[in-house]
Amino acid sequence: MSDTSDKLEALRQRIDQLDSDVLRLISERASCAQEVARAKLADDASAVFYRPEREAQVLRRIMELNDGPLDDEEMARLFREIMSACLALEQPVKVAYLGPEGTFTQQAALKHFGESAVSLPMAAIDEVFREVEAGAVNYGVVPVENSTEGVVNHTLDTFMESSINICGEVVLRIHHHLLVSENTRRDKVSRVYSHPQSFAQCRKWLDAHFPHAERVPVASNAEAAKLVKTEWHSAAIAGDMAAKLYGLERVAEKIEDRPDNSTRFLIIGSQDVPMSGDDKTSLVVAMRNQPGALHDLLEPFHRHQVDMTRLETRPSRTGVWNYVFFIDFKGHYAEPHVAAMLEEVRLRAADLRVLGSYPKGVM
Known part of the structure; x- marks a missing residue:
């Protein structure tokens, strides 16, 4: 001893x-x-x-x-x-995020900027954009796509009306839990609150364990957690931050249907970001409505060996049955082969705007 x-x-x-x-x-x-x-x-x-x-x-x-x-x-x-x-110590970073407090978007903001950043909740995605454009905050954080449910259309649409740049990205592993309060009668749960995206991501689990419970969609998982505090017959689907914020207990953990369920968030700001050595670029392109338009858009990517990682279409605001393309690809717009590719696409397109080049998410 x-x-x-x-x-x-x-x-x-x-x-x-x-x-x-x-x-x-x-x-x-x-x-x-x-x-x-x-x-x-x-x-x-x-x-x-x-x-x-x-x-x-x-x-x-x-x-x-x-x-x-x-x-x-x-x-x-x-x-x-x-x-x-x-x-x-130099200058506190002020960050707006899609609120309320306790959402996955706040969790993404803190993951990217750290706990010393000043994070401010906003009620809607376009409000996050407006705060950044007005200079009230340095940056904003908005969700853009989920690995299970696909893109967040509201975010893409807001870019069409904004001059804001993308300055970064963060990918957050999403774990959903079934939460109850100390007043909940667990054998009498007849209502489950959550965001519609979370319901979609936990559909199979809910069908198996609460097939008869009413599923009530709300604006955010944090709001769902808050509602459960006042009811004895309800539960919420939300994450760790909401559970801690509202003092809820996890009845079941990690109930998402897909174990790799993740959401990608964009960091938006007013600055251009120089090359970091491992970058991505996002752009929005409007093509002329003519035969072969999609081929004309994609061909320069192939010829200049630029790796496209995402292609989405959204209805254009300029005419019925016109569409714009949102594209992500590997590389920085200042790299010579990327710049050459972008110039070719610009000549073929009706309109092109680089939303930003930014470091690929590290963590």
Whole structure:
């Protein structure tokens, strides 16, 4: 026992020393961040402090250097919070997101910007866009597609009316739980609240476990969780943030029908983002209504070997039976082969707008 006690005591002393070293190094990093802020302000009073491409490069480097035992994403998450706290010393980032508080969109905002960001809930996607356009916030976070249910049309449509740029993306693994309050009579649940997308993502589970319960769609999963607090015969489908915010208990965990259920969110802002080394570009294209229009759009991608990752169509606002194409592809618009491809498409299209080039999601 004495040998074990001596070994544990030595390990604890080693951990204490390492903690002191980590604390000193984080403080040095924070001081360096303050020096960066002073240097930027001395050169330009309207300097931009948050640099999406730089942060992506730092996180990728950390993941490449990591040898464990923590996995790459967990290590990146720790550094994300350090970077978030250091950035707050320079200038706190204000981020609007599709609310209310406790939604997956807020979770995505905190995953991307860290807990030190100031996050502000908005009632609708177009309100997030307006806050960014007005300069009331630095960035916005909006959902764009789910791996189970497809694109969020409202987000795509809002881009057609906005000059806002896409500055980044974040992919969030979506876990749905069945939640109840302390007042819920679990054997008498006759109503389930959730967002329509969540109902669609949990359809099979609900059919098997609550086939006769009324499914009541609401504006958000957070609202569903809030409603359950006031009723004894209802449950909600929502995520971890909503459960914690409203003090609900998980009756069943991870009830989504597909284990890989994920949602992609876009970071919107007013700045152009330089190349990070692993980028994506999004654009919206209106083609002339003529035979071979789709071929004319796609052919330059193939010839210039640009990898298209998504193609969606939406009705145009300029005429009946006219459509626009939303396209994502790998690469940055400043790369020579991408620029050449875009110029060819521009000449063939009725209209083309690059929505933004931005770092591919790191975590």
